[in-house]
Amino acid sequence: MDIVSRERNESKNEDYAVVITTSHTPSKEAVELAKKLSQDFGIPYYNRRHLSERVKEGKVKVYYVVDNNLQLSVVTPTGRLFFHPGMAKIRMENYKRDGKDLLLEALKPSSEDIIYDATFGLGMDAVFMAHFVKQVIGTEVSAHIYRVVSYGLSKYQSKEEWINIAIKKIVLFNEDMKSFMKKQSDKSFDIVYCDPMFENPVYESSALNPLRPLASYDTLDTSTVKEMVRIARKRIVIKTLIKDSLLERLAVKFDRVITSKRSGLVYACVDLDK
Structure with a gap:
């Protein structure tokens, strides 16, 4: 596509x-x-x-x-x-070497799944996810980020054929996730994934530093998470940091919370197909 x-x-x-x-x-x-x-x-x-x-x-x-x-x-x-799926390439190399990835562990994707990526950003996670599923639908509220990334997705050619194939599975909209979700019917997507801006960002992550002045810092609340649950068929996955307070502020029962001791990343999952 x-x-x-x-x-x-x-x-x-x-x-x-x-x-x-x-x-x-x-x-x-x-x-x-x-x-x-x-x-x-x-x-x-x-x-x-x-x-x-x-x-x-x-x-x-x-x-x-x-x-x-x-x-x-x-x-x-x-x-x-600018758009460059370099981190997705590194992630895939690590996955092929180690046979595991915490995001994949959280998503539990299948080849026929459609994932909604609510906070698309640079698309690093989306390109990686798209390799394992049928399609990734994304929303990015920042017009500046959207312009650069959507243009990059349409023009980028990689020496890695899996990246070229994954990019073709991505559909990106310049829209706020809350307004987008309200227009979706129940169980519109197999998986809903959300990676909001961190409260305590890792400034050593130089690839993300240019994004910070352009990004939306609109955080998640319980009502938004309930909308995610409504439009998901299998599960929702929220990415945050162990030192952030996001999960504590949400009146949501998570079935799984996967934490990386090395990076401090957390994937909180609500499993609807259990």
Whole structure:
């Protein structure tokens, strides 16, 4: 199945300008693509030479870049964000070597399952999960993250064929998970997976640092988890950190809580098919 990407929640009223540009000494193709995406995103195109002064003055804090490989990234005060499924590749290598993975232990996926990934982010977990299931439906509320990741999913070509196949199983929407779930019928998905932003983030995770200024920090509450249970057929899985208080704040009985002693990651599961 080809990737379907739909932008639902485009942010047009920012406190600062958001623009799109190219890398230095751009190719003709890069300029043409940047101008096209400028129209698609509804943001101005700036020649790269004219951008530096506006950034220094604080008039531009977030800007998209099309490089000469036609890769799209977004630059924030904390770094550059772009799509790359490198962590999924490392995770698969570890799984093939060790024969186990805590996320898979939590999900218990089958080849015909459809997973709803409520907080898609960079899609690192989604690409890995998609290898083991029929399809992954994702929502990402941040327009900036959605634009970069959906573009990357549509263009990325890996030397690892399993990654190319997995990416084709992903459908991504630019939508808030709460509004998305309310429109779904009971038992719409086999598994619902949610990975909200951590309360105590691991700042050493350099791949995620550029994402932090763009991400939604809307946390889970009990009513949202009940919606997840309503639309799931087999189980829901919530990812958090052992030092976070998320699970303590939820009036939910979890059937399994899987903890990594090494990383402090926690996968809390409600099993509906027990």
